[in-house]
Amino acid sequence: MAVALAGSEAAGAHVDVSPRLLEAGEVMTLDVELPRLRPGPPPTSLGVSGGRVRQLSAEAAGLAGVESRWRLRVRVGAPPGPLTLLLRAGFADGETVVVRHAVTVVPARSDGETSTALLVGVAAASVAAAGGLALLLARGRRSP
Secondary structure (H helix, E strand, O other), rough: OOOOEEHHHOOOOOOEEEEEEEOOOOOOEEEEEOOOOOOOOOOEEEEEOOOOOOEEEEEEEEEEEOOOEEEEEEEEEOEEEEEEEEEEEEEEOOEEEEEEEOOOOOEEOOOOOHHHHHHHHHHHHHHHHHHHHHHHHHHHOOOO
């Protein structure tokens, strides 16, 4: 079985994992959209691993044009912080293609529900950081 790490063509293609924020210590369902990773039919299986994320199940959820859609159940054992998931697409001929995708692990609330305040805080911090970067770039372009 050959394994190929998705090259620049596949790496630049549309890969989406939702939600992008995973809760530490929780079992979660991930919706994954994969681009066409190679010529021919779409993958027949999809696995996920990385940083103490354990796959519990995977099922194909259909096609959207050339994209394949998947639903994965995982247990998130990783601590809060950035995390790179490895998505391993398997094909009928035994070949596999691995694609990397970045997500963020956040602490879970003690009652098992997502902390809305935490998610809003993460989103606000991201917007503030992007705004600050844009301001710095704009100042750097001004003529003296």
